[in-house]
Amino acid sequence: MIKNIGSFIKNKPALAVGFLFATSSLLFGTWVAAIPGIKQRLNFTDGSLGLSLLLSPLGAITGMLLSTRIFSKIPVGRWMLNGYRVLCLLMILQINSVNRPMFWLCLYLYGLCSFLNGVSSNATVNLMEKKADRLFMSTCHGMYSLGGAVSAGLAALLISFHVIAGWQIVLIATIIFTIITANQKQLLVHQEIIHSRSGIKLPSPAILGISFICMVTFMAEGCVADWSAIYLKESLNAPKAMISLGYAGFSIAMTLGRLNGDSLIAAIGNKKIVIAGCLLSALGFTIVVLASVVPAAITGYILIGCGSSCIIPVLFSAAANIPGTSTVEGFAMVTTGGLIGFLAGPSLIGFISEKSNLSKGLSLLIVMALLAAIVAWKNRFFTDKKVKAAALEYDEQIY
Secondary structure, three states: OHHHHHHHHHOHHHHHHHHHHHHHHHHHHHHHHHHHHHHHHOOOOHHHHHHHHOHHHHHHHHHHHHHHHHHOOOOHHHHHHHHHHHHHHHHHHHHOOOOHHHHHHHHHHHHHHHHHHHHHHHHHHHHHHHHHOOOOHHHHHHHHHHHHHHHHHHHHHHHHOOOOHHHHHHHHHHHHHHHHHHOHHHHOOOOOOOOOOOOOOOOOHHHHHHHHHHHHHHHHHHHHHHHHHHHHHHHOOOOHHHOOHHHHHHHHHHHHHHHOHHHHHHHHOHHHHHHHHHHHHHHHHHHHHHOOOHHHHHHHHHHHHHHHOOHHHHHHHHHOOOOOOOHHHHHHHHHHHHHHHHHHHHHHHHHHHHHOOHHHHHHHHHHHHHHHHHHHHHOOOOOHHHHHHHHHHHHHHHO
8 A cells, every 4th residue: 555655646647636636525524524513603403404405416416417518628637726726715605604595505516516526536537547557546535535534633623722614614725725726737737628429328227326326325425424523413412522523533444445445456356345335334324323422423434434435436437437438428427426415415314304313314324325235236337357357457567
């Protein structure tokens, strides 16, 4: 793992793109810790907050519909540079919203910008892999997880020093904006225009199955992000300094799993990785729901992170290489379900929580994770033999 990271760091364009992955989760982790305060400040109930969060998936759907047109005209590198800088400004406004209409507009634009940023960065990684004849995807997604772990831990630290969320995001977003601007030369190296021959195509059942797995995995991540702090605070009476540790534990587990992802996939195979990951996530949510003390719940979140860690890199690599489709089309077909799960899943949990309680809402994720494991088991798209061969060839190139 250390040699792999060292090689990644020496590749300046790859490192610049990897930082953008970390940027997304750095900003999002700060947002996670701010949600309880926003809920109280704008007088949201669980149900009204859940309904408000639906605006982000609506933005993501808009991004999906526009993606093929946008990236057939704008180079992915130019979009990355400006899209992630816009995201910094959006997050400052979202966390510091003074009323509900401002908050709702920011949520919608966040979903739109996040989808297009995700397409541009993942498409760029795929292009880099083809040019360099080596893998970057798992490491880049590991950078995303690292950013989440750092941001959640940083939020806990800043809260202990009585720094409110509104000032936290101003500080963090300003630093990120500055670093992105400093790296613009490396990001603008990627001037590829991605042409799509016939727009968004009707996906096959196999692709729909992968999209479903992506949806469930992102739903789990979104629910950990949006509801873990509230669950620890309101259901288990966790102190303020600990409410972000559920997401921090989840993110640390995700980071370690993804940074070891290539060797794990080589040893186990992609199909077994996905099935085992779904089952481990189901176990983690079971522990969270049954937990009566804070440490037990945090342990459950760690298991969810372990289970989810290697699933997404496998699915994103598959999405970028679907026969007969462009890279953007592949991401749009497979990841739309994933992003909707990430953004709409927390809303669904909010509705269930409003009618019963948050524990019962989170119980839905147990069922969904088990269904995803079954879909992975039945899906013929996964071919462990080919993935192992590719991973072993990659190991030989790196080591």
